Amino acid sequence: xxxKNIAECERxxxxxxxxxxxxxxxxxxxxxxxxxTFAILIALRFxxxxxxxxxxxxxxxxxxxxxxITISQDVEVDELTEKLRLQAFQMAFVVVxxxxxxxxxxxxxxxxxxGKENKADFLQLGDFQLLFFMLLIQIWFYWLLKKMR
Amino acid sequence: xxxTIKVERAILSITQDELAKKxxxxxxxxxSIEANRYVPSTxxxxxxxxxxxxxxxxFFSLTEED
Numbered sequence: 265x266x267x268k269n270i271a272e273c274e275r276x277x278x279x280x281x282x283x284x285x286x287x288x289x290x291x292x293x294x295x296x297x298x299x300x301t302f303a304i305l306i307a308l309r310f311x312x313x314x315x316x317x318x319x320x321x322x323x324x325x326x327x328x329x330x331x332x333i334t335i336s337q338d339v340e341v342d343e344l345t346e347k348l349r350l351q352a353f354q355m356a357f358v359v360v361x362x363x364x365x366x367x368x369x370x371x372x373x374x375x376x377x378x379g380k381e382n383k384a385d386f387l388q389l390g391d392f393q394l395l396f397f398m399l400l401i402q403i404w405f406y407w408l409l410k411k412m413r
Numbered sequence: 414x415x416x417t418i419k420v421e422r423a424i425l426s427i428t429q430d431e432l433a434k435k436x437x438x439x440x441x442x443x444x445s446i447e448a449n450r451y452v453p454s455t456x457x458x459x460x461x462x463x464x465x466x467x468x469x470x471x472f473f474s475l476t477e478e479d
Binding site (some may be wrong): 340342343344346347410413 | 441442445450453457
């Protein structure tokens with residue numbers, strides 16, 4: 265295989281990755297998974313001594329469900345909807361970076377004002393919180409952009 | 414970029430939905446193009462050119478902002 269062929273092969277592989285979308289049926293699956301896991305998370309709040317690992321697994325399944333929603337296609341797909349979807353990803357990325365930088369200090373400030381103990385805990389930002397917020401922002405922005413098109 | 418797609422569509426007496434089906438996009442995309450909210454790709458512009466049977470320059474033109 266020549267160097268040119270290798271480069272062409274790499275370009276094709278990368279292009280496949282760039283156009284990573286799933287068929288529309290996955291959107292419904294994602295919605296079902298997200299709402300079911302959300303209901304389970306609420307139910308777990310009312311159960312005493314539930315194993316911590318269970319909560320973590322349910323949270324991860326919820327993130328996977330939201331990811332399915334964001335990367336699956338709509339019923340009607342054209343170049344404008346694809347552009348809007350990518351714009352929503354771009355906006356979500358920027359918002360989440362700002363959120364990650366600012367949010368811990370806001371909660372710390374609130375914790376100080378209301379006199380909470382262990383204020384240092386409020387400076388922590390979990391991966392679930394960030395991923396959930398990013399995917400939620402993407403879904404919301406995409407819906408908003410489609411509505412305004 | 415501005416366009417006269419609405420005029421061209423009126424000449425052919427076709428609705429936004431009919432034009433959308435002819436070039437394989439949604440009706441909202443045609444609406445966005447007509448309202449100058451979205452500049453279509455070259456592929457879509459060439460498809461419109463086929464439908465209207467006119468060169469692209471006849472219904473798309475640059476503005477001073479471009």
